[in-house]
Amino acid sequence: MSEDKPSNVPINSGRRQLLIGSGLLGAAAAVNPGMAFAGWRRGHWGWGHPEENVEPVDWTVEQLRTALDALRDDTFFAMIAFGVPGDDPYSEYQGVSTPYPGGITTRADLYLSGGTDLLVPMPTAFMNQMLASIATYLRLSPMDIPEMASEDVGENGEWILENLDRTFTEYLEGEVSNSVLVALLLNLAATRVAGSIDGPFPSPFANLSWDQKARVFEELENQHSWLRRAITWAIPDWHYREAAPGVLNLMISFMLRVSGFGSYCEFAVFNPATREVAQRPLGWVLSQYAPDAPPSGIGSDDFIGYFQGRRSV
Amino acid sequence: MRDVIIIGAGGGGPVVAKELAERGLDVLMLEAGARHANPEQEWSALENHMNSSLSGKLRFGPSDPAKPAWFREQTTPGSFSQVAGVGGTTLHYYGNSPRAMPGVFAGYSGRDRRMYDHRHKFPFSYDEMRGYYEWTEATLPVQTAAMGTKEKAFFDGAAAAGLTPITGKDVTHAGFRPQENAILQPGGTAGQTSDPSQLNYPNATGCTLCGHCFQGCMLPKGAPRNLKARRSTDNSYTPMALTADLWKSGGKAVTLVSDAYVTRILSDRRWGRRMQKATGVEWRDVNTGEVHSEDAKVVVMAGGCIENPRLWMNSDLPDPNGWVGRGLTDHALDWVTGIFDHDVGGAKGTSCSSRADFPGYGAIQNTANTPGAAANNLALSDSGIRGAYTNGLGSRGAWDGEAGRVFGTELKDMMSDINRQMSILVLTDDDVERQNRVDVSRVFEDDHGPVARVSIDKRRRSRRTQRNRDYLANKSAEILRAAGAKKIIRTDWTPVLLHLHSSMRMGDHHRNSVLDQNCEARAVEGLFIADNSALPNSLGGPNPTLSTQALATRTAEKIFQQYFDGDAWVGSESPICSIDDVVTQAVINRGL
Numbered sequence: 083m084s085e086d087k088p089s090n091v092p093i094n095s096g097r098r099q100l101l102i103g104s105g106l107l108g109a110a111a112a113v114n115p116g117m118a119f120a121g122w123r124r125g126h127w128g129w130g131h132p133e134e135n136v137e138p139v140d141w142t143v144e145q146l147r148t149a150l151d152a153l154r155d156d157t158f159f160a161m162i163a164f165g166v167p168g169d170d171p172y173s174e175y176q177g178v179s180t181p182y183p184g185g186i187t188t189r190a191d192l193y194l195s196g197g198t199d200l201l202v203p204m205p206t207a208f209m210n211q212m213l214a215s216i217a218t219y220l221r222l223s224p225m226d227i228p229e230m231a232s233e234d235v236g237e238n239g240e241w242i243l244e245n246l247d248r249t250f251t252e253y254l255e256g257e258v259s260n261s262v263l264v265a266l267l268l269n270l271a272a273t274r275v276a277g278s279i280d281g282p283f284p285s286p287f288a289n290l291s292w293d294q295k296a297r298v299f300e301e302l303e304n305q306h307s308w309l310r311r312a313i314t315w316a317i318p319d320w321h322y323r324e325a326a327p328g329v330l331n332l333m334i335s336f337m338l339r340v341s342g343f344g345s346y347c348e349f350a351v352f353n354p355a356t357r358e359v360a361q362r363p364l365g366w367v368l369s370q371y372a373p374d375a376p377p378s379g380i381g382s383d384d385f386i387g388y389f390q391g392r393r394s395v
Numbered sequence: 396m397r398d399v400i401i402i403g404a405g406g407g408g409p410v411v412a413k414e415l416a417e418r419g420l421d422v423l424m425l426e427a428g429a430r431h432a433n434p435e436q437e438w439s440a441l442e443n444h445m446n447s448s449l450s451g452k453l454r455f456g457p458s459d460p461a462k463p464a465w466f467r468e469q470t471t472p473g474s475f476s477q478v479a480g481v482g483g484t485t486l487h488y489y490g491n492s493p494r495a496m497p498g499v500f501a502g503y504s505g506r507d508r509r510m511y512d513h514r515h516k517f518p519f520s521y522d523e524m525r526g527y528y529e530w531t532e533a534t535l536p537v538q539t540a541a542m543g544t545k546e547k548a549f550f551d552g553a554a555a556a557g558l559t560p561i562t563g564k565d566v567t568h569a570g571f572r573p574q575e576n577a578i579l580q581p582g583g584t585a586g587q588t589s590d591p592s593q594l595n596y597p598n599a600t601g602c603t604l605c606g607h608c609f610q611g612c613m614l615p616k617g618a619p620r621n622l623k624a625r626r627s628t629d630n631s632y633t634p635m636a637l638t639a640d641l642w643k644s645g646g647k648a649v650t651l652v653s654d655a656y657v658t659r660i661l662s663d664r665r666w667g668r669r670m671q672k673a674t675g676v677e678w679r680d681v682n683t684g685e686v687h688s689e690d691a692k693v694v695v696m697a698g699g700c701i702e703n704p705r706l707w708m709n710s711d712l713p714d715p716n717g718w719v720g721r722g723l724t725d726h727a728l729d730w731v732t733g734i735f736d737h738d739v740g741g742a743k744g745t746s747c748s749s750r751a752d753f754p755g756y757g758a759i760q761n762t763a764n765t766p767g768a769a770a771n772n773l774a775l776s777d778s779g780i781r782g783a784y785t786n787g788l789g790s791r792g793a794w795d796g797e798a799g800r801v802f803g804t805e806l807k808d809m810m811s812d813i814n815r816q817m818s819i820l821v822l823t824d825d826d827v828e829r830q831n832r833v834d835v836s837r838v839f840e841d842d843h844g845p846v847a848r849v850s851i852d853k854r855r856r857s858r859r860t861q862r863n864r865d866y867l868a869n870k871s872a873e874i875l876r877a878a879g880a881k882k883i884i885r886t887d888w889t890p891v892l893l894h895l896h897s898s899m900r901m902g903d904h905h906r907n908s909v910l911d912q913n914c915e916a917r918a919v920e921g922l923f924i925a926d927n928s929a930l931p932n933s934l935g936g937p938n939p940t941l942s943t944q945a946l947a948t949r950t951a952e953k954i955f956q957q958y959f960d961g962d963a964w965v966g967s968e969s970p971i972c973s974i975d976d977v978v979t980q981a982v983i984n985r986g987l
């Protein structure tokens with residue numbers, strides 16, 4: 083712990099649930115084990131075995147950024163496996179896989195996160211107010227995660243959470259990508275749907291089965307979903323409150339739609355210098371499209387004639 | 396001072412530009428997006444490179460690819476497919492150019508007259524429109540589409556489902572037909588070979604059946620710009636407008652400025668017949684940020700259904716009856732896909748060359764798709780994920796199981812051979828409804844002011860709209876079944892905003908329309924609208940661009956008569972076709 087330890091503000095139970103349920107704490111611990119504390123291990127809460135002597139680290143915005151980017155990548159891998167499963171670990175873990183490659187092999191996750199970042203020019207204040215609103219909502223309507231989210235986590239735990247929250251607040255004041263926001267929301271929804279989620283991945287969403295993932299989206303797409311209520315619950319700015327559901331819709335539906343497009347288009351093997359694909363995209367192989375490409379065809383011999391010989395009407 | 400300033404070079408703007416340039420007026424056309432002067436050197440046949448709405452060459456955004464696309468806010472689920480640039484959204488379009496249903500015009504007395512949106516008709520008759528259709532069809536030109544594998548499969552299915560062919564340009568009964576397309580049909584080696592060395596112009600003329608309409612048409616290779624196969628306005632009307640002095644005596648070439656975003660319509664207040672008078676426009680150079688303005692006798696808005704209301708509101712123009720931006724229609728599109736155990740040409744040939752029309756309900760059409768688009772289209776729904784949840788929808792009908800998004804292994808299975816997919820796009824005859832609207836965002840702003848905000852709630856559409864959509868989805872499934880499909884899925888799309896109409900509608904009454912019978916704004920003198928937003932309704936389902944272009948031709952005549960003391964020409968002169976040798980020579984001479 084550094085000498086000039088900043089004074090943290092004690093955080094309320096809603097904020098705690100946000101930090102834990104969104105996968106933020108797990109992502110932090112995945113990057114730096116010092117963030118694990120008092121009975122908490124990645125993706126798993128235990129009772130009664132406080133690890134008193136773990137020295138918590140001082141946590142910087144840059145470290146948090148790295149952790150969140152990793153969480154985003156993990157979440158988006160899991161999303162692509164959900165949409166276009168393949169023979170990768172994420173597909174296998176969700177219990178729905180195929181013996182040949184899927185969207186992850188085409189790096190559709192990159193397509194999805196890059197697209198999400200460009201999708202909507204979110205004002206920083208808007209994003210902050212949305213997240214703050216969720217925390218307020220969670221305080222009143224807690225999630226079904228173990229008491230540790232709201233109860234005694236020991237001195238270390240308290241300090242770590244406070245530290246994390248302070249760093250997160252600072253982080254949110256800077257450049258925050260939409261894809262990170264979406265990953266946090268997706269994980270929060272996963273925690274909400276499935277409670278405490280154990281598994282090999284830092285992202286709670288990635289540790290769900292395919293059916294559970296579908297339940298997450300069922301919840302997210304529902305016009306009366308708790309997340310929709312939560313993001314608008316306590317947004318002070320009236321215009322933001324009015325716009326929030328539309329923005330949420332946009333991001334959720336983009337996730338669902340673009341998993342397919344990203345997996346089957348040429349994105350991964352496009353060469354901008356030649357405006358051509360460097361090799362036949364996996365999506366084309368999977369769909370048996372353009373067997374002779376590259377290069378892309380400029381014509382075909384598919385002309386049969388005119389219906390009933392009619393050239394004009 | 397110009398005679399006429401036109402805002403937007405998409406489906407409608409260049410029509411007015413060409414028609415008035417031909418009459419010798421001094422016309423300035425301002426386009427927010429790119430010029431696309433050298434497609435063969437800049438474009439590709441690849442769907443993400445060209446079509447990504449966020450970063451593609453053909454997007455609604457600035458020509459500089461490093462800058463983000465222009466955002467629009469949506470309050471309800473849905474997505475856009477619109478393009479900025481010379482050609483506008485016709486850079487994407489499939490060239491389908493059917494006429495509107497006669498039942499949506501004033502004076503229609505057919506037995507099915509109550510089947511249409513009879514409160515929002517064209518304020519003039521179909522007979523009057525026919526003359527403008529003929530003029531526009533001859534100019535583009537519109538031709539009967541050739542048949543390939545997928546068209547043959549569709550016609551066989553439609554006939555097996557009991558439909559009969561429609562053999563005229565006017566829709567007289569429910570039936571199927573080849574599209575009337577604004578596409579030059581295959582000539583020479585086109586359509587006969589895939590060998591690129593044999594497909595250069597003039598060995599190949601017209602459509603080579605490459606299968607990439609969506610990516611912008613730049614073929615056949617080496618053809619002059621006005622002889623590229625698909626008649627998007629960058630290939631048809633714009634080249635004519637830019638060379639009017641060369642192919643028409645007394646004509647005057649249009650001045651075209653691209654990367655020019657109009658941010659304000661200038662006007663004088665007056666309290667006569669109309670509340671204001673348009674005097675010019677102010678625009679921003681998208682690259683440098685410089686602001687310019689020019690005056691004109693007449694201003695024509697042609698920025699499309701979403702940008703026109705935004706520009707109107709950001710210009711503080713009057714909206715006395717509250718109809719600005721209201722009554723948006725979108726054909727309540729839907730998507731029905733059949734999987735076959737044999738090749739039905741799912742990714743082959745023109746994007747769309749066959750259709751069936753159902754007066755009073757709308758139309759359906761068979762489309763070819765590249766793999767990304769096909770996967771996208773199967774997942775574009777708010778009816779949940781098939782087999783998992785329905786989000787309160789998930790309707791049943793002639794398709795298999797519940798309607799909804801295809802996801803996971805089912806998506807992968809359906810995508811396992813794209814040529815065994817046959818996809819049908821449903822174009823609903825949807826109602827003009829006040830709650831479907833465009834206004835401006837309270838949260839999002841860009842360099843050109845508050846952005847447009849769009850609300851079109853699929854779940855709150857009128858009963859007639861929903862009934863029509865279900866009817867057409869069922870018809871599509873029946874045709875697919877009759878064609879031999881082994882599995883049929885209805886995706887039940889969220890609104891996909893690519894056929895947009897009537898957000899600044901013309902009408903027969905000052906209480907329910909922005910524009911009068913001449914497409915002049917009721918509240919602003921000298922301000923006309925000449926794009927899809929001027930349409931009074933959704934045309935009964937047929938694809939909108941030909942009707943917009945015919946109406947824009949009529950509007951050009953009205954402008955010429957009312958403000959420049961000229962005479963009408965449609966009906967008394969013959970049109971010059973955009974592929975006429977005089978135009979080709981003019982295009983080559985001007986180096987276009």
Ligand SMILES: Cc1cc2nc3c(=O)[nH]c(=O)nc-3n(C[C@H](O)[C@H](O)[C@H](O)COP(=O)(O)OP(=O)(O)OC[C@H]3O[C@@H](n4cnc5c(N)ncnc54)[C@H](O)[C@@H]3O)c2cc1C
Nearest residue numbers: 403405406407427479483484489490491657698926927940
């Ligand atoms: C995939 C696809 C397929 C389609 N296929 C067909 C088809 O087969 N048949 C058919 O009839 N229709 C089709 N359409 C629809 C067709 O593209 C539109 O009907 C047509 O382009 C509409 O013309 P418009 O002039 O209203 O708008 P647009 O074509 O969108 O043009 C508006 C133009 O104005 C510019 N602009 C906007 N605001 C400003 C401003 N403030 N300042 C300067 N410029 C501005 C825009 O950049 C744009 O270039 C298709 C559309 C898509 C997406």
